[in-house]
Amino acid sequence: MSTTSIIWIIVGCALVTWLPRIIPFIFVRNVKLPEVVLKWLSFIPICILSALVVENLLDTNGSFVTLDWPVFAAFIPTVIVAIRTKSLSTTVIVGVISMAAIRFFV
Amino acid sequence: MNSHTETMDKVGFHEEDSFLQGIKDCIPTLLGYISIGLAFGVVGSASGLKLFEIALLTILVYAGSAQFIFCALILSGTPASAIIFTIFIVNLRHFLMSLTLAPNFTNYSVIRNIGFGTLLTDETFGVAITKIMRTKKISGKWMDGLNITAYLVWIASCIAGAFLGQWIAHPEKWGLDFALTAMFVALLILQLASVGKTKLAKNLLLIGLIALCMYVFSYFMPSHLAVLISTIVVATVGVVIDR
CATH class of the missing domain: 1.20.5 (Single alpha-helices involved in coiled-coils or other helix-helix interfaces)
Structure with a gap:
């Protein structure tokens, strides 16, 4: 572009x-704003963030939509660290290291 | 109240509301801005954006997740209209945050209010709403101190990351492309934590529905469209089941 x-x-x-x-x-x-619009907007962050996570977990290249296994393998430690630390920076660092380790060994 | 206490109160009030205090109250969030900003700069250059484009995006759009999504969409060759609409939807949450903060600034001029809104982010919103809950009041100077500090540190971090990215030829080899996904995971967990335990079951149900919608829609449409439509459908379901 x-x-x-x-x-x-x-x-x-x-x-x-x-x-x-x-x-x-x-x-x-x-x-x-009408109450119902505010209510709808209040669901947007969780919906869009989970949709974006799922988008990255799916492999849409084949004839069937499947999990992108290497990404899913890095996703698991990332979720655990996010729940434990509630920290953006720690989660990002652990996620990147997990992904790098998986790409190195697989 | 004796005169000594009164003076103390005035001094306390003044310091609490100052520009400098706004800067100080921004400091705990800076590590987040710096690490995500650096990651964004690296991802941006890995997506083929020039340093100038990364700087422009950072200065004009100033929204972490939206900037990452912008890179992903540019990389996948998404049409301009779809990119702009996606960014609009992604950043629509700011509307809700502005709506929550704005009633506290009605005694300031329209221009000052536009300033407060222009530099609003998830993090500055979080810090400001905490301050309002704690002290029951908030000053324009304090808000400016918070906002301007966050803005300048974000710009510096993104540009530093873009320089760093020029020397990292294959960021995916270092797992850097996953920084994006990891950040969404962390933001999602923070959202879930902030809505509280009582609503957790319902939110997990909505996330499950999103996963289902994404899976099904991915057969029929490009993934960025699946993200949008899944979000619109499931947010509507959320309203319906909330009655």
Whole structure:
């Protein structure tokens, strides 16, 4: 992809990221979101994060969708460390080391 | 109240709300920004982004998970419209966070409020909402101190990572591509921890549904679309079963 098109995509992403960040700060005095919309939004983080994790665990290259076994093998220690430490940085470091070890030995 | 206590209170109040205190209150989150920022810079250059593009993305979008997803989508040749829509959906959670924080800043000007919103992240939201719960009040200067510190450290870390990435030819050999997945795992676990034990069973059910949707949808559509549709479907299911 060319640099120019990447720059335009970045600008587009910046705009759609910026607007939801600032709109409540501008309009909070006047508008109130319906309860059901707020409820729906409250489920978005967990849903999208788990969808992104699952996306990385699936191997869609074959005729059947299967688990990507090396990635799944690194996923297990990563989940355990995330639950134990609740730390972003520790989880990322352990995850990367696990993945590197699996790629080295397998 | 005697005059001594009164002076102490005023001094205490002033320090508690200062720009400098905002910087200090940001420090515990900096290790997170630095390690993820470095990882992002490395992943970004591994995805074929130029240093300039990494810097621009970091400065303009300023959202950890969205920046990683951007790289993944660019790498898989996703069309521009799908990338922008995905980033919109991924960052829509900020809307909810802004909505939660904004009522505490209604006595500041619109321009100041736009400033608070522009630099809002998961981490600064977490620190700010904790501060509001603890002291029942929050000042604009303190918020700016917190926000600007986080922003500058994030930019510096991402660019440092991009430099580092130029010398790491095959990041996947070092497991660095997994940094992305690992970060999502950690963010997911943090989310689960923050919603509390009473809702854990229901959230685990939703995660199970996501896994099922992702598996089925992956037969019919590209994975980034499966992520979006699974999220929309399962969040709706969440609302329905919550009644």
